[in-house]
Amino acid sequence: MKKSMLPVREVNGSGCQNLGKEDLLRLLRHYFGYSGFRGKQLEAINAVLSGRDCFCLMPTGGGKSMCYQIPAVAKPGIVLVISPLIALMENQVQILRKKGIPAEFLSSTLAVNDRQKIHEDLNSGKPSVRLLYVTPELVATVGFTAKLKKLYDRGLLSLVAVDEAHCISSWGHDFRPSYRKLSSLRSHLPGVPILALTATAVPKVQKDVIESLCLQQPLILRASFNRPNIFYKVRYKDLLDDPYTDLSNLLKSNGNVCSIVYCLERSTCDDLSAHLSKNGISSAVYHAGLSSKLRSSVLADWLSSKTQVVVATVAFGYSSGIDRKDVRIVCHFNIPKSMEAFYQESGRAGRDQLPSSSVLYYGLDDRKRMEFILRNATGKKMEASSHSNGLIQKSLTAFNQMVEYCEGSGCRRKKILESFGEQIPASLCEKSCDSCKHPNLVLQHLEELQSKSYSYKKDKISSTFIKSSTFAASEGENTEFWNREDEDVLLDEDISDPDDEADIASTTIKSRMPTDAALNKKFEILQRAEEAYYKGKGPSKKDNSDKRIISETLRKESKNRFFNALNQAKERLGILLLDFEASAAFLEMECFKKYEKTGKTFYNSQVAATLRWLTHSSIEQIHDRLSDRSALTSSCCGQDDVSGIEDKSEENFHGFVEETNSREKTDLSPIPSFSEFASKMGKEHCPDSSIVGTSVSATHSSKNLANDGVPMVVTDEEKNQVKNYHELLDMKKHREKIDLPPIPSFSEFASKKHKEHRSGSSIVRTSGRGKHSSKSAEKRIRLQ
Ligand SMILES: Nc1ncnc2c1ncn2[C@@H]1O[C@H](COP(=O)(O)OP(=O)(O)OP(=O)(O)O)[C@@H](O)[C@H]1O
Numbered sequence: 001m002k003k004s005m006l007p008v009r010e011v012n013g014s015g016c017q018n019l020g021k022e023d024l025l026r027l028l029r030h031y032f033g034y035s036g037f038r039g040k041q042l043e044a045i046n047a048v049l050s051g052r053d054c055f056c057l058m059p060t061g062g063g064k065s066m067c068y069q070i071p072a073v074a075k076p077g078i079v080l081v082i083s084p085l086i087a088l089m090e091n092q093v094q095i096l097r098k099k100g101i102p103a104e105f106l107s108s109t110l111a112v113n114d115r116q117k118i119h120e121d122l123n124s125g126k127p128s129v130r131l132l133y134v135t136p137e138l139v140a141t142v143g144f145t146a147k148l149k150k151l152y153d154r155g156l157l158s159l160v161a162v163d164e165a166h167c168i169s170s171w172g173h174d175f176r177p178s179y180r181k182l183s184s185l186r187s188h189l190p191g192v193p194i195l196a197l198t199a200t201a202v203p204k205v206q207k208d209v210i211e212s213l214c215l216q217q218p219l220i221l222r223a224s225f226n227r228p229n230i231f232y233k234v235r236y237k238d239l240l241d242d243p244y245t246d247l248s249n250l251l252k253s254n255g256n257v258c259s260i261v262y263c264l265e266r267s268t269c270d271d272l273s274a275h276l277s278k279n280g281i282s283s284a285v286y287h288a289g290l291s292s293k294l295r296s297s298v299l300a301d302w303l304s305s306k307t308q309v310v311v312a313t314v315a316f317g318y319s320s321g322i323d324r325k326d327v328r329i330v331c332h333f334n335i336p337k338s339m340e341a342f343y344q345e346s347g348r349a350g351r352d353q354l355p356s357s358s359v360l361y362y363g364l365d366d367r368k369r370m371e372f373i374l375r376n377a378t379g380k381k382m383e384a385s386s387h388s389n390g391l392i393q394k395s396l397t398a399f400n401q402m403v404e405y406c407e408g409s410g411c412r413r414k415k416i417l418e419s420f421g422e423q424i425p426a427s428l429c430e431k432s433c434d435s436c437k438h439p440n441l442v443l444q445h446l447e448e449l450q451s452k453s454y455s456y457k458k459d460k461i462s463s464t465f466i467k468s469s470t471f472a473a474s475e476g477e478n479t480e481f482w483n484r485e486d487e488d489v490l491l492d493e494d495i496s497d498p499d500d501e502a503d504i505a506s507t508t509i510k511s512r513m514p515t516d517a518a519l520n521k522k523f524e525i526l527q528r529a530e531e532a533y534y535k536g537k538g539p540s541k542k543d544n545s546d547k548r549i550i551s552e553t554l555r556k557e558s559k560n561r562f563f564n565a566l567n568q569a570k571e572r573l574g575i576l577l578l579d580f581e582a583s584a585a586f587l588e589m590e591c592f593k594k595y596e597k598t599g600k601t602f603y604n605s606q607v608a609a610t611l612r613w614l615t616h617s618s619i620e621q622i623h624d625r626l627s628d629r630s631a632l633t634s635s636c637c638g639q640d641d642v643s644g645i646e647d648k649s650e651e652n653f654h655g656f657v658e659e660t661n662s663r664e665k666t667d668l669s670p671i672p673s674f675s676e677f678a679s680k681m682g683k684e685h686c687p688d689s690s691i692v693g694t695s696v697s698a699t700h701s702s703k704n705l706a707n708d709g710v711p712m713v714v715t716d717e718e719k720n721q722v723k724n725y726h727e728l729l730d731m732k733k734h735r736e737k738i739d740l741p742p743i744p745s746f747s748e749f750a751s752k753k754h755k756e757h758r759s760g761s762s763i764v765r766t767s768g769r770g771k772h773s774s775k776s777a778e779k780r781i782r783l784q
């Protein structure tokens with residue numbers, strides 16, 4: 001039930017100073033039902049009521065909003081709240097209205113009529129609104145500045161609150177350029193107190209905020225950043241059989257509670273959410289690859305408990321301030337870039353002060369990946385700047401704190417707080433982190449990790465992280481890593497991003513290659529399908545089952561898409577030594593197997609994610625995933641084992657490639673013709689190249705025929721040799737055409753793989769693929 005407004009004391013200027021603690025407590029109880037102020041709330045409220053600027057540093061969920069909400073009901077006039085997110089504003093306005101406090105937000109998402117009503121109220125003799133929420137972009141417009149001036153001239157502005165004030169600082173982790181424009185507020189509205197609120201404790205950011213907002217002798221309030229109700233824990237991916245299963249078990253064992261799972265990449269979100277859903281956990285995906293409408297509906301469902309788990313990229317982290325109090329678990333499925341980001345994101349847990357957990361899944365691959373991104377992200381943003389080296393160093397140093405949090409022993413809570421300059425005794429933790437609760441177990445894990453790390457460095461770093469030049473760019477698009485810092489990219493709830501059409505146009509314009517535009521279009525169609533599904537418009541009740549069926553036609557189309565995408569990848573990368581048809585079939589089968597039961601929508605989504613992966617992956621990644629696809633395809637199809645045949649042809653090919661390579665080194669005579677090659681292999685004829693890429697199903701019959709000894713029959717072995725030969729020719733032609741650094745000796749590559757296979761290393765080969773090897777292949781694919 002709505003409450004009526006308590007009469008505001010008639011105050012003129014300094015009159016408010018007379019409001020004592022009891023008066024303020026009365027307001028707190030009346031409107032919010034709380035019995036006492038928390039932390040530094042009372043000091044902040046008193047400061048702004050007395051007309052003083054205030055910089056308020058309180059932890060996430062600490063109750064910063066109250067510092068401007070109480071003044072709004074204690075003092076006549078309007079409190080202007082500047083907030084980075086429309087969703088956050090909507091959320092707060094709804095809550096305030098329910099409590100009987102007249103609050104409004106102005107944004108481009110409002111209907112024209114609603115906007116008009118707000119403006120009419122503001123222009124009226126006595127506006128009823130007490131809290132007016134706006135975005136920084138709106139404040140920067142000439143029209144709104146004029147409106148503010150008018151309110152100011154009429155003495156109606158009582159306070160300007162700048163929420164998430166760290167967004168103003170390029171030193172902060174959420175820098176938002178439009179916040180910079182707020183620096184003119186002080187000169188436009190002299191005498192109106194400014195309250196800056198943030199949970200970002202870095203001293204440099206604090207200084208930057210105070211200077212940028214031109215705060216005058218502000219009262220600086222700093223509460224402890226300790227979140228005693230959050231239990232901190234790290235899980236080591238490299239020591240787990242399957243992190244996906246580990247996560248779903250963790251969520252299930254906690255009773256499907258309200259949770260947030262942060263991932264680095266959109267494709268991981270899609271994949272992980274599908275996995276959780278399959279395991280009976282109510283989950284949805286949130287990332288900037290979704291239309292803004294879909295994002296809003298995911299957020300609304302999560303806020304209203306229709307969905308329990310949101311699997312999100314940092315696009316959701318940007319929604320800091322969204323008030324769902326009962327988030328019990330915040331999980332980072334990939335290591336965040338800094339302690340600041342980690343603190344903010346994990347701080348979404350337990351805002352109701354009840355016991356909650358922060359779980360970070362740490363992986364050595366993830367660490368290297370993030371280091372790579374940080375180097376390139378900073379380089380990319382600062383290409384022309386002489387500061388770039390310093391910035392790279394700065395972000396790597398910040399990241400090292402995160403690594404130390406995971407790889408070091410000792411209290412995790414202490415590490416968090418010390419990174420913000422707070423010195424505490426380890427006893428403060430009271431065994432509410434894994435290190436304090438189970439020190440021996442954590443030490444044991446760290447030892448195991450160390451030995452993994454040693455072999456990891458030896459085996460993997462060179463191959464996994466030497467990426468093509470496209471890596472940095474593609475990482476950015478997939479990970480949304482730069483989104484928060486770059487307003488040109490589709491910013492979450494940016495006021496300048498009012499509708500889906502703008503999203504699509506902007507995405508298309510941003511596409512680097514013409515092929516990307518076509519792909520984006522396809523993604524868009526898939527997104528819409530997904531949106532319809534989530535909104536219940538998708539599968540109709542009548543023929544639900546039919547619509548969910550993945551038809552043969554759809555599967556064929558998907559295969560064709562993969563085939564085309566592989567060709568495009570080949571154009572992009574210069575070379576791909578793969579059988580495209582078999583690889584396309586493998587990728588499609590992977591999607592089908594995974595979502596056969598869940599239905600078309602998820603299947604389409606997985607196809608889209610895989611296509612996206614193909615457009616951005618490096619040669620190594622694609623080869624790693626697909627070089628042994630035929631065996632997988634055959635096993636997926638339930639065919640008999642053909643690995644012997646595959647192996648033999650592969651060995652032949654390897655031998656041939658090696659021989660050709662050694663010829664290359666010693667004598668430059670032309671490459672042998674296929675007939676020469678075939679006769680060398682003991683064959684009698686040269687089959688037509690059109691048979692290249694014959695499906696696996698043909699293998700059996702051709703094998704039988706070959707056994708019958710019919711001379712003109714083309715065996716699969718021969719087909720493979722033809723295919724391999726043509727690929728080799730392509731490779732050579734390509735080398736002749738463009739001036740690339742020498743192709744890495746294929747013989748070295750092939751024999752290295754062979755050796756690795758023999759020694760049972762991480763590269764999974766075709767033959768002898770048992771349950772275990774396919775599992776590790778699956779694991780590797782997921783981590784990409
Ligand atoms: N004095 C209080 N007593 C009890 N609960 C409070 C008090 N003040 C605020 N809260 C509640 O604490 C929760 C978090 O408050 P709020 O959203 O203002 O946090 P915040 O500091 O802005 O966090 P964030 O940095 O995440 O935005 C809210 O549900 C709010 O109602």
Ligand SMILES: [Mg+2]
Pocket residue numbers: 064065163320321
């Ligand atoms: Mg807040």
